[in-house]
Amino acid sequence: MSTDDKKTVTGTTSRISRRKIIKTAGAASVLAASGMAFPAITGYAKEFSGVTLQGASFSSTFFEYLKGYFPEFEEQTGMKLNFVTNAFPVFNQRTDLELSTKGSALDVINVTFIYSGRWIGANWVENLRPYVDDENMTPPDWDWKDFVGGTMAAMSGANGDPYAFPWEAGAMIMMASRADLIEKAGKKMPTTFSELVDVCDAIHGQERMAAFTADKLHHWNFIPYLMGHGGGVFKDPPGNLTPTWDTPEAGKAAEYYADLLTKYGPSGILSFTDSQAMQTQKNGRANIRTQAITWGVPLAKDPDSKVKDTVRYSIMPGGPAGNFPGSNSHGFGIPVGSKNKKAAWEFIKWAVGKKMTKTLVEKHGYPSVCRQSIISSEAFKEAMTLNGQDVASIFLEVLKLGGKSGYMKYRTVPQFPQIGDKLNKAIERVATKQQSGMESMAQAQAEAVGDLKKSGVKIDL
Amino acid sequence: MAANLKRDPEDLRQKFYWFCLWPAFMVLIAVTLAPTIYLFVISFTPLDLTRPETSWDFSKPLGQYKIIWEDKRLHNSWWVQAKLSFWTVLIQMILGFLFALFLNVKSKLLEALRTVFLIPMVLPPIVVAIIWKVLYTPDISPFHWAAEGLGFMVPALITDPDWALWAIIIADIWEWFPFVMLMILSALQMMPEEYIEAAKIDGANVWQMTWYVTIPYLKGVLIVAALFRIVDSIKAFPLIYILTDGGPGSLTEVTNYYSFMQAFNFSYLGYSSAITVTLVIATILASWGIIRLVGWGKPID
Secondary structure: OOHHHHHHHHHHHHHHHHHHHHHHHHHHHHHHHOOOOHHHHHHHHHHHOOOEEEEEEEOOHHHHHHHHHHHHHHHHHOOEEEEEEEOHHHHHHHHHHHHHOOOOOOOEEEEOHHHHHHHHHOOOEOOOHHHHHOOOOOOHHHOHHHEOHHHHHOOEOOOOOEOOEEEEEEEEEEEEOOHHHHHHOOOOOOOEHHHHHHHHHHHOOHHHOEEEOOOOOHHHHOHHHHHHOOOOOEEEOOOEEEEOOOOHHHHHHHHHHHHHHHHHOOOOHHHOOHHHHHHHHHOOOEEEEEEEHHHOHHHHHOOOOOOOOOOEEEEOOEEOOEOOOOEEEEEEEOEOOOOOHHHHHHHHHHHOOHHHHHHHHHHHOOOOOOEHHHHOOHHHHHHOEEOOEEOHHHHHHHHHHHHHHOHHHHHHOOOHHHHHHHHHHHHHHHHOOOOOHHHHHHHHHHHHHHHHHHOOOOOOO | OHHHHHHHHHHHHHHHHHHHHHHHHHHHHHHHHHHHHHHHHHOOOOOEOOEHHHOOOOOOOOHHHHHHHHOHHHHHHHHHHHHHHHHHHHHHHHHHHHHHHHHOOOOHHHHHHHHHHHHHHHOOHHHHHHHHHHHHOOOOOHHHHHHHHOOOOOOOHHHOOOOHHHHHHHHHHHHHHHHHHHHHHHHHHOOOHHHHHHHHHOOOOHHHHHHHHHHHHHHHHHHHHHHHHHHHHHOOOHHHHHHOOOOOOOOOOOHHHHHHHHHHHOOEHHHHHHHHHHHHHHHHHHHHHHHHHHOOOOOOO
16 A cells, blocks of 8 residues: 555545544434433444334233333334234234235234244244344343243244244233122132132122123133033144034033123123223222233222222132133244344343343233243232232242143144134124024034134044 | 328327326226236135145135035125115115205205214214214213113113124114215205196195105116115125124124135135125126116106
8 A cells, every 4th residue: 555545545534534523423412412321322323223113912011011111212222113002803813914925014023822823833923043042132141041931832833943932921810809799798709610600699780890701802711611611622732623612511611601791791791802891890890800810910000990909819710620721922023024123123132021021020010921030039929919919829820730731732723713713703602692502612613613624624523 | 092181080089099098997907907806816726824835726716615605604694794785775775865855955054964964974984983882882882871871771782682783784874874865965956846846736745746756856866876885885894893893693794794804814815705706796796686677767757
């Protein structure tokens, strides 16, 4: 390199340096004026500024809490978050369609439990193994092995690789918004199906309250009652997906559950969404509900709850064939068509990282935690002491029950969305007296068999 | 040579017209014809979005149509569709006609009322559905509060098997009878005065004038309005999606909703296309049949 060349380079360099200094100083002034944290910007600004991350999930209290921290995340990373939440069926239907086109409209999505087998099996969501294995993308202390094994089962592919990381470990429990009315009637929290009916009989109509409430997702709410009566969804999932609904046990279970809804439920119960059912409890218009713990905690924690001092929790009742409370998990995944995968991963790391999980537990009492290190912490126990009751132990007991016998395997088969629809319709028909339990379940069985055949599934009848 | 020169400008003009129409044809082909052809084509495959091997599988071209004949839930949806279309169109036609007669009277108050009656029709369908969802939800419905205040226990209409379909029918009538009313009203306002005057001179009373003069005059408009409404009733979707989700059971599940579920909830695009093809054919046949049966209307004497 000649001396002239060096001069030119040096001269150019010095000119650029001056420009850079001026630009940087100007940018710093603007940022300082807008109150943004300087160190946070320098860490991510180059990579994620200008990125708008499109996210979607079904509505849940988790997102109500998490959304409060979105500005903090946007400030840290420079990206913009556009995270949309819809009702459960609406989200699932839209996302299923979007994923099937391998489009790029969404960058980070909730991988719904009942769709996990379908979306992961069809390779519609990204394998996250390369993300967690790359130390440049994921620091070792993020520790993905910290997620409880049971919650990861549905989020993993056949090869064991993670395709999503869970934000909710759903555990179905029983919550009575007015346990005082149960005691007043000389009863205890029911532990069996027959006791549940006895209690409902004793408290229904007291203080203008319905004894029982539920949302319309019967293919989740009804299954523990089906199994408790000795019925099942499939013969031996995931290997044998022959439905087993045209049995006396299934018919009896359908009658039992439909009676709970219609004899003891509030008017309009068959159209209730999750939130509506929760509101009936929070407002003191309905007493007992068996549903995931996520929908039970607000009864004790929300400032507008009218039942904070009377709510009580227990493991859901069992039937003659045993106790099968539902458990599931929902997690964050990245659609394969996303054009912002790195940014999406940054969001996932943040949203289900140890720090955020701990924050949600400590500040909001979020119950459906999936990280072992948090579940075993004192903070979790403390947050899950609701109205003086240790609800954490109930939560863990349900997770253990679900993992022990694997009875939840029915729910992650790729064909469950269409099979679940048949169960929803079956319960509606029984609850509205269009058909008896046996007739309705037999019709649902015939429809399910037709659908499974359409999917190329071999039926063992 | 001179003859050629005379003909050529006309040919050129014709060619120019066709040339000008081409962009519109291309757009029409792209947005209407191509998707329709695609719909027909995939109805001959078992296309399932979760199984890529099913796309372009023409090994059993009538396989999906065969399933149609075995699918009892689909057959039920045809019956539900027939009931929904019959009652909504019939009542909308009657109400639309009566309100049009009423609003045809010259009065400033009635002129103002015309605009009010048009409001349901111009609201986005999803907004209409939400309005009725509120009205039909016992916890938040002013209608239910009022009934309860008067000592009546009204069931939740959208989940009651005896009322669910009527809940949809009522909402649909509210939304669309103004369309029929508007069409009839515009025709009434163009009706020559001499028809009425001649009838009066002949000593016809109000009922006779309506039956023998007004209705025959409106026959063409009534048929067009009914056809529009029949076709639209077959497309009924937002009300069902928001209010009942096809339930309870399948009591309000019309065919297009069932087809939507097959495609977008279960990914059975092949089967859904086959259902839609049958629906398209049925709609065309029904429209043709009605026109043949009733005729387009003839000028009155």
